[in-house]
Amino acid sequence: MAAQKKQILLNAFNMACVGHINHGLWTHPRDRSSAYNTLGYWTDQAKLLERGLFDGLFIADIIGVYDVYGDGIDVTAREAVQLPVNDPTVMITAMAAVTEHLGFGVTINVHQEAPYTFARRLSTLDHLTGGRIGWNIVTGYLDSAHRAQSGGTLPAHDRRYDYADEYLEVLYRLWEGSWDDAAMRRDRAARVFSDPAHIRKVAHRGEFFAVDGYHLSEPSPQRTPVLYQAGASGRGRAFAGRHAECVFISARDTATARESVRAIRAEAVAAGRNPDDVKVFVGLAVIPGRTRAEAEAKRDEYLSYASPEAGLAHFSASTGIDFARYGLDEAIPYAPGNAIQSATAAAAKRGLTK
Incomplete structure (x- = not known):
C-alpha cells in the first residue's frame, strides 16, 4: 500500500526588529528590515506571502535583551541583535486586513501578562483575523527580562514549564468554558x-x-487559537506533547530532525493524543536561484555582510555562556544551564569552540 502523501505547510519566520536570525544582513543595500517600525513593511510582506501561497507568518519575540556576551549590550545594540524590538501583536490586524488566507503565529511569553487579560488579547486577535491567529507559547530564557519586569531572577528551567502548564489550564477554562455558543443572541426585539x-x-x-x-x-472563531511550541528539552517536549498543535524545531540534518520528531510525537501519545495531531516545522534558510551556481553566489554575497560577533552575542544569550571570555580555539566547559538547554546540549555534543 502506497504511503499517504502529506501536504507541506510553509511559514515565513520574522520578528518585529531589524536583526532577527541572520545577523549583519541589515547592512545589505537591498535589505528593508530597518523599516520594521512602519506599517507598510508588514502589510507589503503579508501580501507577498499570500501571493506566494505561504500558509503563515511566524513572528518571534523576546522581552529582554541579549546582555550575556561581554557582560553588556555593546555588540547587541551596534548590530541590532533583536534590539530594538517592537510588540509583535500590534501589526497583525493590519496584515489580516490585506490578506484572506494567511495565518499568523505570534510569540508571547507566559510571564509577560496575567492569563485573564491575555485571554482577551488572543480572543480579540482571533475575532479580527477571522480565526487566523496562533500563539507560540514560550516560557522565556533571559535573565534580563525578569530583572527588567520584577527585579528578580529567572526561575529554574523546569519550573517555568510548571508555570506555563497552569497558565494554559486557566486559558482553556476562559476560552472554552466561560461562554456557551448559545450565549450570543443579538436579539434586538x-x-x-x-x-x-x-x-x-x-x-x-x-x-x-x-x-x-x-x-x-x-466566543471567537477558534476559541483556543492554534498553539505553537518550540521547546526541545525533555520538559519542553513533554509540554509540547500535552498542548501543542505545531512544533518548531531546528535540525542540522535529517537524522537529527527524525529523532526530534519521534520524541515529540511520543510525548503526544503519552499525553493521550494522536501523534499526527502535531505538525512539525523545521527551520531552514532558503536561498533560491535559477541554477545552483546562482544560488551559491547569492549565499556568498549574503555571507560577506554577516557579523560573526553578532551571532556570538545571540548564542551567548541562548546558552547563558559569555563567549567573549574565550579564545577562538579554547575549549568551552558546557554544562546544563538555565537558558535554552537544547542549544547548550547541541554545542556540547559537537564540541564547539568560539
Missing part, C-alpha cells in the same frame, strides 16, 4: 444581546494563579 444563563464565571485557585471572573470576550 427582546433586548438580549447575550444570555447570562449561558455565561459562567471561571473560579481557579492554583499554585501560581487565582482567577475569579468571566471571560471578557464572546
Whole structure:
C-alpha cells in the first residue's frame, strides 16, 4: 500500500526588529528590515506571502535583551541583535486586513501578562483575523527580562514549564468554558444581546494563579487559537506533547530532525493524543536561484555582510555562556544551564569552540 502523501505547510519566520536570525544582513543595500517600525513593511510582506501561497507568518519575540556576551549590550545594540524590538501583536490586524488566507503565529511569553487579560488579547486577535491567529507559547530564557519586569531572577528551567502548564489550564477554562455558543443572541426585539444563563464565571485557585471572573470576550472563531511550541528539552517536549498543535524545531540534518520528531510525537501519545495531531516545522534558510551556481553566489554575497560577533552575542544569550571570555580555539566547559538547554546540549555534543 502506497504511503499517504502529506501536504507541506510553509511559514515565513520574522520578528518585529531589524536583526532577527541572520545577523549583519541589515547592512545589505537591498535589505528593508530597518523599516520594521512602519506599517507598510508588514502589510507589503503579508501580501507577498499570500501571493506566494505561504500558509503563515511566524513572528518571534523576546522581552529582554541579549546582555550575556561581554557582560553588556555593546555588540547587541551596534548590530541590532533583536534590539530594538517592537510588540509583535500590534501589526497583525493590519496584515489580516490585506490578506484572506494567511495565518499568523505570534510569540508571547507566559510571564509577560496575567492569563485573564491575555485571554482577551488572543480572543480579540482571533475575532479580527477571522480565526487566523496562533500563539507560540514560550516560557522565556533571559535573565534580563525578569530583572527588567520584577527585579528578580529567572526561575529554574523546569519550573517555568510548571508555570506555563497552569497558565494554559486557566486559558482553556476562559476560552472554552466561560461562554456557551448559545450565549450570543443579538436579539434586538427582546433586548438580549447575550444570555447570562449561558455565561459562567471561571473560579481557579492554583499554585501560581487565582482567577475569579468571566471571560471578557464572546466566543471567537477558534476559541483556543492554534498553539505553537518550540521547546526541545525533555520538559519542553513533554509540554509540547500535552498542548501543542505545531512544533518548531531546528535540525542540522535529517537524522537529527527524525529523532526530534519521534520524541515529540511520543510525548503526544503519552499525553493521550494522536501523534499526527502535531505538525512539525523545521527551520531552514532558503536561498533560491535559477541554477545552483546562482544560488551559491547569492549565499556568498549574503555571507560577506554577516557579523560573526553578532551571532556570538545571540548564542551567548541562548546558552547563558559569555563567549567573549574565550579564545577562538579554547575549549568551552558546557554544562546544563538555565537558558535554552537544547542549544547548550547541541554545542556540547559537537564540541564547539568560539
